[in-house]
Each structure stands twice: as C-alpha cells, then as structure tokens.
Amino acid sequence: MPVQERKQKAREQRSQLIVSAARELAEAEGWDAVTTRKLADRVEYSQPVLYSHFKNMDAIAAAVALEGFGELTTALTEARAAAKAAARAGEKSASEGLRAVAEAYLDFAGEHPALYQAMFVRPTQLTFATGEIPASLREAFAAFREAVEPFARPGTDGESLTELFWSSLHGLATLQAGARLRQTHQQERVEVLVGLIAG
Amino acid sequence: MPVQERKQKAREQRSQLIVSAARELAEAEGWDAVTTRKLADRVEYSQPVLYSHFKNMDAIAAAVALEGFGELTTALTEARAAAKAAARAGEKSASEGLRAVAEAYLDFAGEHPALYQAMFVRPTQLTFATGEIPASLREAFAAFREAVEPFARPGTDGESLTELFWSSLHGLATLQAGARLRQTHQQERVEVLVGLIAG
C-alpha cells in the first residue's frame, strides 16, 4: 500500500516548504516579520496546517537553525580542506587553516544574518545545556577543534581555546551585524585574532 | 513660577520609575514579559502614560540600556583601578589590569543578563553605526582601549585589538548565557584570552 508512503512523502515535502519559506521570509524581512499568518500565506495553506507540522513558531525557527548547522559545518570543513590543499603541508598550513575557518565562519554569518540568528542568537528551545546538541552542530564544533588543536598549549586538551576561538568569532559576527564595530575593518580583526592564536 | 519646575521634576522621577520597573521586570521574567500592560500595572499608571514619556516600548528598553552603559563603565574602570593599585606598578600590572577588566565585564553580563541584552543583544534603535553612540558607552570602550593598549603591536593604534578583545568577551558572555559553553570553565577561558593577548 504505497498510499501511506506517498502521503508521508508529501508531508515531508511540505514540512521542508514551510521551513524554506520561513527562512526566506526571515532573511528578507527579519524574524519579527515571520508570523504564522504571513507564513501560511506564503506556503498557501491555512495556519493550522503549520501546527500539524510543528508544535509552534519556535519549532519552525529551530528547524531553520538545524538546516543552518548542517550548512555551516559544510562551509567550515570545506574552507579548511581548501586551505590545506593550497598550502601543501607547508609550514603555515595550520595557521592558514585557522584563518580559512575564521573567514568562512564570518562570511557565513554575514551572508545569512537571519539564519545565523536562528542558530545562535534567538532564544531557542534547542537545549544545548543538557548535551542534547544537534549532531550537525557537534560536527561544526569539531571543525573548530581541529583548526585550533595545532596551537593548543602542550599538555592541555585545547577545549577552552576552541571555545574561546568560537566565542571570539561569534562576538565579531554579532557586533558586526549590529553595526557596533567599524564596518570596514573586519578583515583586520580576523588577522589579529589568527595572529594571537597562531603567531 | 516654580509650578512648572515642580511638574518637570515629577515627570523626570516618573520616567525613572518606569525605566526601573522595566528593568526589574525584565531581569525577573525576561524581556518578553515586559509588556505595556504589565509595566503600566507596576508603576500604577495607565498605558498611555508610558507613551507620554517614551515613544514606544523599544525606547523604554533603550533607556534601560543607557542606564547599563553607565554602570558598565563604572564597573570596568573601577576594576582596572583596583587591579593597578594591587599590583603597584609591578611588571604584571598591565596584564592584571587586562584580566580585571575581562572578569569585570563577564561578571557584569552574568549578574544582569536582561540588562546586558538590552545593551548589546536586543535589536535596538540606538544607532551605533552613525556614530551617535551614547557618551557613557564610549567611556566603557575607552576603558577597554586603555587595558589593551600596552599589548598592541608597536606601530599600530590597537583599535582592532581593542575591538577584538571586546568581541571575544561579548561572545563569551552571550554563549555562556545561552548555555552553549561548558558552564564551569569560564574562568579558564578568560585565562586563555588574557594569556593570548598579554602572554
């Protein structure tokens, strides 16, 4: 009875449609503009349909965030791989990798500000504290760890340095997005950060 | 005719009352709970009175933020002064000052999470980009600059390093508040940060 199967598939497609529409709307007009009515209009269904897929609006934003975690992981690992390939095991390979990861992260945040907010700024129900972290986010963090590891003080596990590296990038991303830093000097700040860790 | 004067003073007091009530409510229940009705209830006036003092809710949050800028400046400068006094012009005076400022900043953020959000996280109308920065915030940033300056690469003005230092602390503060970092290792992360800059 492939009728059930077909329905199941259609439902999943519609779920994805909702998530995509929410993301586009947020990116275009900000998360405040993502209301159940506007979103229902966009996907051409009524509001209750949204609630048959997601518990509430926050769950939709969380689904968008999850999408972002995957894309961020891809961006970071690819950037690191590309940098490594370019610097063919040369001496500066590690620091180039670090710079590549930093730039990729800030580019990602700058290019998808609403997505980034869903992932790391908006108060979300994705419980990070209880260890229930999405697998895709764990992967992104692993990319950080690998980039930082060569510069960890011998004898330490480098976990704190990794967290600090991430925090610094997060701070740069959010303050830059809020126009609280000199807009034209982001590259310089990255150089300083990479220099401090790898120098 | 001191009648005008008296009224003016009463109005200012009531303005302050509103700001204080908003801050307390936000700190107690989060900014989402700060609604015009609840706030009006707390100050024992009707909603329109709020609007006779502030353009809208965001303006009230901005007033709270402004209050925070002043307090943060005080906290940072005092911490730095205390560290300097303790390390009587010794060799490590500068790095102790840096650590003191970092810890004071993170303590401030941790002790007043809602206030910190109003200052640096919530989307606000306080226009930072156009240079129209509150004087009190400029002072806080100056405290950062002075703490970082001893460690700037000779020949540079250290502005990027200062922005990076602030960004790192901001990232640590917000990710810690969102329980996205190991809650028990904040001190260690600060040590790493100070070590990178002053080491």
Next chain:
DNA sequence: CTAAAAAGCCTAGCAACGCTAGAAATTGGA
C-alpha cells in the same frame, strides 16, 4: 471664591499576534 481654560489621565478600542476548536471538504476503500 468662582468659573473658564488648560493640562493630565483613563477608558475603550483597533489591528495584528500565537494558537485552537469545530465545521467543512476531500480522499480512500467497499
């Protein structure tokens, strides 16, 4: 001291919000 003018405040209401119950419509199997 009284009455008109000014100022201040509150009641009541609008549009839009998140979310949901129950009616209406569509679909699948006999």
Next chain:
DNA sequence: TCCAATTTCTAGCGTTGCTAGGCTTTTTAG
C-alpha cells in the same frame, strides 16, 4: 456509489503594541 476516515479551513479566543476621545483634575483669571 456511498460511507468512513483523514485533512483542511473558517472562525474565534486571549494577548499584544499603540491611540483616539472623553473625563477629571489642576491652573489661571475675574
């Protein structure tokens, strides 16, 4: 073709930010 099950929509509740207009209080003038 008809019935039952599923799906979808209409309509509505309570709450939000914000405001118009009436009411009360205070100030001024006679």
